[in-house]
Amino acid sequence: MDNNEGMIGMALGSWLVALAGGVLAAVLLMVLGDWGFMQGAFAGFVVWIVFGAIISWIMTRPLPGPATLSSDAAAQEAPAATPAPAATTAAADAPKVQPSKRLAGEEELAARKGDWKYEKDAEAEAAAKPEKTVAKTAAPATSDTDRPAALTDGPRDGGADDLKKISGVGPKLEETLNSLGIWHFDQVASLTKDDIAWVDERLRFKGRIERDDWVGQAKKLASGG
Numbered sequence: 001m002d003n004n005e006g007m008i009g010m011a012l013g014s015w016l017v018a019l020a021g022g023v024l025a026a027v028l029l030m031v032l033g034d035w036g037f038m039q040g041a042f043a044g045f046v047v048w049i050v051f052g053a054i055i056s057w058i059m060t061r062p063l064p065g066p067a068t069l070s071s072d073a074a075a076q077e078a079p080a081a082t083p084a085p086a087a088t089t090a091a092a093d094a095p096k097v098q099p100s101k102r103l104a105g106e107e108e109l110a111a112r113k114g115d116w117k118y119e120k121d122a123e124a125e126a127a128a129k130p131e132k133t134v135a136k137t138a139a140p141a142t143s144d145t146d147r148p149a150a151l152t153d154g155p156r157d158g159g160a161d162d163l164k165k166i167s168g169v170g171p172k173l174e175e176t177l178n179s180l181g182i183w184h185f186d187q188v189a190s191l192t193k194d195d196i197a198w199v200d201e202r203l204r205f206k207g208r209i210e211r212d213d214w215v216g217q218a219k220k221l222a223s224g225g
Contacts, residue, residue: 148192160184188214191214
């Protein structure tokens with residue numbers, strides 16, 4: 001009973017406050033806004049209705065009781081229950097299946113367990129693997145055993161000829177020819193095709209002997225031409 005009377009009192013007070021606001025709004029509009037009496041009164045009525053409805057709804061809205069607040073707080077604080085792993089428990093409790101009777105030959109098989117090992121037949125494995133053929137490095141076309149007979153280990157008593165007089169022979173190439181055993185013009189002039197191949201294989205620029213005609217040049221220089 002007391003609760004209902006309080007609600008009615010709050011609603012009535014809300015409308016009275018709204019009525020005061022509506023009157024104030026009408027007076028301000030007529031005085032400051034130069035509105036007519038009917039216009040100000042209508043605007044004040046609208047303000048009273050809207051303002052009164054809002055205040056009345058706010059003031060008379062029912063609040064949650066203490067019991068409701070307590071139950072909501074308890075529901076938030078209580079942790080969620082973790083379900084027990086039913087599958088794991090069932091598996092642990094399940095009885096192990098034991099054979100009712102030992103099979104024939106089981107003891108012999110258990111005794112031989114771990115002794116047998118599969119090994120490939122050595123001969124079959126050797127036959128399966130292809131033989132590796134070792135490629136032999138081909139010997140060069142010419143070797144030191146084919147060294148031309150005209151070559152010597154050093155110059156003759158008169159000293160070495162100036163091989164740089166042969167077109168295409170520079171100081172470095174002259175040193176290379178000396179290291180091979182060529183010191184004189186007549187040695188170059190007497191080179192055969194095989195000798196030329198042997199010497200050409202040891203030169204940095206191959207084919208120069210025949211391209212520059214060293215043999216022909218050496219013959220002229222050996223004869224004093």
